Amino acid sequence: MKITADLHIHSKYSRATSGKMNVLELSESAKVKGVNLLGTGDFTHPKHLADLKMGLEDAGDGVFKKNDVYFILSTEIANLFTWEKKGRKVHNVILAPSFEIVDQINERLLKWGRLDYDGRPMFGKTCVELMDLCKSVSKDITVICAHAWTPWFAVFGSNSGFDRLEDCFQEHTKDIFAIETGMSSDPAMNWRLSALDKVSLVSFSDAHSPYPWRLGREASVFELDKPDYFEMIKAIRDKDKDKFLYTIETDPSYGKYHYDGHRGCNVVLSPEEAKKYNNICPVCRKQLTIGVAHRVEELADRPPGFVPKDAIPFKTLLSLSEIIAGVFNTSVESKAVWREFNQAIKTFGNELSILLDLSEEQLKKELNGKVVDVIMKGREGKIKIKPGYDGVYGTPVFEETETVSDSKKQKSLLDY
Numbered sequence: 001m002k003i004t005a006d007l008h009i010h011s012k013y014s015r016a017t018s019g020k021m022n023v024l025e026l027s028e029s030a031k032v033k034g035v036n037l038l039g040t041g042d043f044t045h046p047k048h049l050a051d052l053k054m055g056l057e058d059a060g061d062g063v064f065k066k067n068d069v070y071f072i073l074s075t076e077i078a079n080l081f082t083w084e085k086k087g088r089k090v091h092n093v094i095l096a097p098s099f100e101i102v103d104q105i106n107e108r109l110l111k112w113g114r115l116d117y118d119g120r121p122m123f124g125k126t127c128v129e130l131m132d133l134c135k136s137v138s139k140d141i142t143v144i145c146a147h148a149w150t151p152w153f154a155v156f157g158s159n160s161g162f163d164r165l166e167d168c169f170q171e172h173t174k175d176i177f178a179i180e181t182g183m184s185s186d187p188a189m190n191w192r193l194s195a196l197d198k199v200s201l202v203s204f205s206d207a208h209s210p211y212p213w214r215l216g217r218e219a220s221v222f223e224l225d226k227p228d229y230f231e232m233i234k235a236i237r238d239k240d241k242d243k244f245l246y247t248i249e250t251d252p253s254y255g256k257y258h259y260d261g262h263r264g265c266n267v268v269l270s271p272e273e274a275k276k277y278n279n280i281c282p283v284c285r286k287q288l289t290i291g292v293a294h295r296v297e298e299l300a301d302r303p304p305g306f307v308p309k310d311a312i313p314f315k316t317l318l319s320l321s322e323i324i325a326g327v328f329n330t331s332v333e334s335k336a337v338w339r340e341f342n343q344a345i346k347t348f349g350n351e352l353s354i355l356l357d358l359s360e361e362q363l364k365k366e367l368n369g370k371v372v373d374v375i376m377k378g379r380e381g382k383i384k385i386k387p388g389y390d391g392v393y394g395t396p397v398f399e400e401t402e403t404v405s406d407s408k409k410q411k412s413l414l415d416y
Contacts, residue, residue, distance in 0.1 A: 003222040007039035008204035011048040014119030017208040027067035033216040034352030039074030042119030062097025062229025070227040078122040089160040091146040097229040131172035147182030149292040158290035184255025184292035192300035203247040213319040219248040247314045253385035254394040261389030268389040289390040316381040326398040
């Protein structure tokens with residue numbers, strides 16, 4: 001059974017999230033996307049946990065079910081602490097195979113502080129202390145470094161992270177067998193660090209909205225006999241290529257922190273350009289926000305293009321709604337885009353099948369040829385992206401030949 005997993009998401013109880021982030025809405029959106037295994041997100045929040053206990057059916061093997069979509073209990077913890085006289089802010093994803101284990105985690109976390117104010121709680125505790133807590137509860141708990149390169153809130157973040165996993169997790173480094181690449185990096189960037197050869201690279205969306213262009217935009221794909229927490233975790237830990245097939249990635253340039261820059265000054269610079277300015281903004285003369293591409297260059301000990309022998313492959317995509325919006329030169333939120341998107345889903349089943357699996361010939365029988373051309377370019381990683389920086393998403397750049405003229409915008413995609 002092919003398992004497409006997005007295990008890092010949030011609930012409506014996290015800040016800056018949609019009120020529709022509940023298991024029913026998520027399960028319905030997951031079907032549209034083509035994701036069949038979701039993280040629950042935010043199991044630390046008492047109201048969300050109550051919703052999960054009421055709304056999920058136990059499917060066995062550490063997995064739960066709603067509306068024919070499977071779930072694994074998950075949450076994100078923010079660890080805010082000082083190490084070697086510098087403030088550190090590291091986010092971690094926690095996965096657990098049972099409500100009993102989750103209840104024990106929450107019971108211990110309550111001794112650190114409140115859980116009811118945010119779905120992603122913050123604690124003034126080190127990552128070592130978090131690992132001590134998890135290990136004291138169950139050996140079956142999995143801790144994954146969330147969006148590992150984000151400047152402000154990640155293990156390798158330029159502003160609040162570390163240069164080595166060993167410095168962050170110390171004696172528990174051996175228990176950190178996976179990190180999440182995040183939107184601003186992809187596996188190829190991470191492969192440049194030999195120190196990461198011992199960990200697996202996973203991808204999840206960190207979605208704050210159930211809409212399909214957010215949910216499953218990054219995911220990890222497995223081949224398992226059935227949805228099984230323990231088998232999936234073992235496949236990740238072992239880098240088992242027969243079971244851990246590939247990850248789904250956005251182009252890292254699309255991520256909000258790929259390049260260096262200053263949002264307020266409208267300054268965006270490549271690592272090479274930033275170095276010419278000594279990492280100082282040429283407009284306001286303050287320190288630039290150093291992005292992921294720059295940070296990888298600082299820590300890399302291998303050239304671009306290096307591929308470890310046991311590397312799990314990856315596929316790069318741009319969401320279908322953004323492709324439609326780009327081709328028709330309109331907003332991704334427009335009703336016209338979603339009308340055409342929904343028609344495509346009705347015809348072909350789900351978005352990931354359209355973006356990754358169906359043949360060009362199959363797609364061109366039903367979809368606009370220009371849209372299909374961009375989908376094919378996406379499969380080859382050839383869609384141009386104006387890089388994101390300092391909290392600003394990257395922007396897809398569509399060539400003039402890929403855009404439907406203004407006079408045709410009012411027609412349906414299926415009319416061409």
